[in-house]
Amino acid sequence: MHWFHEIRRDQWRVLFAAQLGYVLDAMDVLLYSFALSAVKAEFQIGSAAAGAIAAVPMVTSALGGLVFGYLADRYGRARALAWSILCFSVLTALTASSRSIAQLILWRSLAGIGLGGEWAAGSVLVAETWPAEHRSKGIGLMQSGWALGYMAASLMAALVLPRWGWRPLFLLGILPAFFTWWIRRNIPESPEWRKERGSVTPLLRPPLLRRLTLLTTLCCCLLFGYWGLFTWIPTYLASPLAHGGAGLGIVKSSAWLFPMQVGAFFGYILFGLFAGRVGRRAAFLTFVLTTAALIPVYGLCGKSAGILLAMGPAIGFFGHGYFSSLGVIAAEMFPPESRATAQGFSYNAGRALSAIAPATVGALADRYGIGAALGFTSAFFVCGGLVMVVMTSNSPRSI
Structure with a gap:
């Protein structure tokens, strides 16, 4: 662990900002x-409709990734990171005011624009600030913020939902807005960004166009699987056995999710170390194929709470860890002047195209039960x- 001492204090501060942003x-x-x-229950809609609403911010996040990616390339990574967090936090809080399905869709779609920009700005900021030999570790630590955010959300849900309902839960979404002031005061801009300002034109020509297409296809596959699975796991655990769920209820299911997210946290961090030993491609294939198996x-073991609890850390570990490769691969595929735009577009275009995943799994759940639909x-x-096999495991250029 001697590498800890090779990272400067300002680089740790950049990582903290990006990681907390991802949380x-x-x-x-x-x-x-x-x-x-x-x-x-409140709006009297089925699982397919509820899943479709969950997909709305995924669609609009593609626009957010493109907009905030361009802003990050043009005006700075740290500025774009702060702006994106401010955007999604305010609009998430406004979701609590929804009195109809139309209003709910409106606020969720606008929040998705801000959500789409956070990953691109944060991951590029870390990749351009940390030393090349430790970049995978830095991105892995940043990605681990997702598991921490998942645990925070599950804790908030367990404390707030049973007592006050879903509206106060969304109202708490305003809290991240207060973090943006700290970012603007304490996080410097990337030295790479200072050298070259934004331009999207190179992305429209070979060889960057082919790289962008491959990376977007990879993100489409991964994010369809991810959102189709993890959007419905809380409902799967809480739903009655008669509906194909595990019958744990809201409070108990939140407790079952904690071990899963502990596994996810270590999956994000340890992926980089594992990839350093066996190579990125081999590590990636190990993680995604184990998840598929x-x-x-997991979906067919709903009647055994003990098995679900035991499998949770493994599902979390393998089902999240591979994401630690995306930031590193993407950062090294594109030049600084279009890097954030490329990452923002590819990741969030994948998120947008995977928007049908929750609705698809929801429709299958209505017919076959949630557990079977997860498979x-x-x-x-x-x-x-398969897409990763097509892509080269060696970075085409170093930032």
């Missing part, structure tokens, strides 16, 4: 997943592995 991103996104059952088993997502993790 808040995850927390805001997952509040809806935990509130899914309550939203369905575990999901059907459908395995195919997309396998497809992600």
